Amino acid sequence: MTRWPIPQPMKQALDAARAAAAAGEVPVGAVVVKGDAVIAVAANATRTPPDPTGHAEIRALRDAATKLGEERLTACDLYVTLEPCAMCAGAISHARIARLYYAASDPKGGAVEHGARVFEQEQCLHRPEVYSGMGEAEAAELLRAFFRERR
């Protein structure tokens, strides 16, 4: 069976998710790229140090803004292993991310194709192009394994 190869930034996001699991954090990873350059790689980290806003996307966006010295990441794309929640979708819009690629969809907490559907709101000032599914099986299995161990 031929499968579309997973792009390098999504592989890095999956590696970051694996690192999160090893650290006892929910395994989600995110990568910000600008053209071919990787600007920021981040994993979910809400427990250590305690930060309710410490999702992988938020951490990657903040790091990228610091590194580029710009509030708006207009020419940047974001790769993340799970469909962003309302908080993260809002942040992606504020950051003016050009393209959003996410691996697994998240009916329970996602706010792109589920729930709040942040980018579909009339008031949403910036909508990224959205692509999903690449690395889906890998990303979902990481999450399943993590929660299976903790039950």
Add this chain to the structure above:
Amino acid sequence: MTRWPIPQPMKQALDAARAAAAAGEVPVGAVVVKGDAVIAVAANATRTPPDPTGHAEIRALRDAATKLGEERLTACDLYVTLEPCAMCAGAISHARIARLYYAASDPKGGAVEHGARVFEQEQCLHRPEVYSGMGEAEAAELLRAFFRERR
């Protein structure tokens, strides 16, 4: 005319909003309290340093989580001068804030009573009690004056 007095934490949030305007940032302020104790006070700061996630609510929640050493601010209330956007409403839910008080409503960007209506989504795991309007005139005038000067 008798008016309900503005609670002390909202006065502090308005002061933080004034400080943001003086620093050239959109004037929004937020305060996290636990009982009678003020845990964190923050102003909007997205420009210096550049941070697309630097809304007052996000900064106050992160600071409170650091100070209390807890990811979940279950016994805490948040006062903010403007209706939270989708990003901030999502963060408020993740942080398990007990009560949200906001001054001015925001039809253009708010996601509590407008747009994404984050707390009304079925998938929303934690809904704070929500109160609005106290300090509304003061908060709205700060924003109007800020944008008037910049036109």
